[in-house]
Amino acid sequence: MALLHDVLEHNAQWVAERSRPVSKAPHKKVVIFTCMDTRLVDFLEPALGLKRGDAQMIKNAGATLVDPGGGVVRSLVVAIHALGCGEIFVIGHSDCGMAQIDEEALRHSMVSQGVPEEAIAALRPSLHEWLGGFHDPLGNVQRVVGLLRENPLIPHGVPVHGLMFDPASGSLKMLVDGYLYAPE
Ligand SMILES: [Zn+2]
Numbered sequence: 001m002a003l004l005h006d007v008l009e010h011n012a013q014w015v016a017e018r019s020r021p022v023s024k025a026p027h028k029k030v031v032i033f034t035c036m037d038t039r040l041v042d043f044l045e046p047a048l049g050l051k052r053g054d055a056q057m058i059k060n061a062g063a064t065l066v067d068p069g070g071g072v073v074r075s076l077v078v079a080i081h082a083l084g085c086g087e088i089f090v091i092g093h094s095d096c097g098m099a100q101i102d103e104e105a106l107r108h109s110m111v112s113q114g115v116p117e118e119a120i121a122a123l124r125p126s127l128h129e130w131l132g133g134f135h136d137p138l139g140n141v142q143r144v145v146g147l148l149r150e151n152p153l154i155p156h157g158v159p160v161h162g163l164m165f166d167p168a169s170g171s172l173k174m175l176v177d178g179y180l181y182a183p184e
Helices: 002-018 044-048 071-081 103-112 117-121 127-131 137-150
Strands: 030-035 055-060 087-093 160-165 172-176 179-181
Touching (some): 055 071, 103 117, 137 160, 137 172
Parallel strands (some): 087 160
Antiparallel strands (some): 172 179
């Protein structure tokens, strides 16, 4: 009976939380751009204290920006100008797969699964740059933050913050002038 009691108690609380009206526009007026890493699923949001309806989430492989006019910036523009976001968090993480990606192995996998060589050759400017791999996840966050701050499609009044997340412990640190900082 103890388990059943716990389940019913959890359910009552869960339903009460869900009864909060959820609109398309994020309650906390923040848009988060982060990595698609599976360890961040159902882990990054609770670690940041974010609930359903609080934030817009944009994800890709590595939280990296390959095309300054591409899908990530398009989503940021919509989040800011159509959904009222006033702040951007770029959240990279340690042990990111895009820092270890083996471009030749990936190319081999593509070809072995029937992707035409011409389709790979047509990627611009190259498979390497199209993939957007990097060596240093922290450096990537700095680079993306810099590109977004300079992007004419993002208003100057919208702050862009760089952060690093640890997918093992869940710890979050802020990037300030190239250094990681966590409040005491
Ligand atoms: Zn990653």
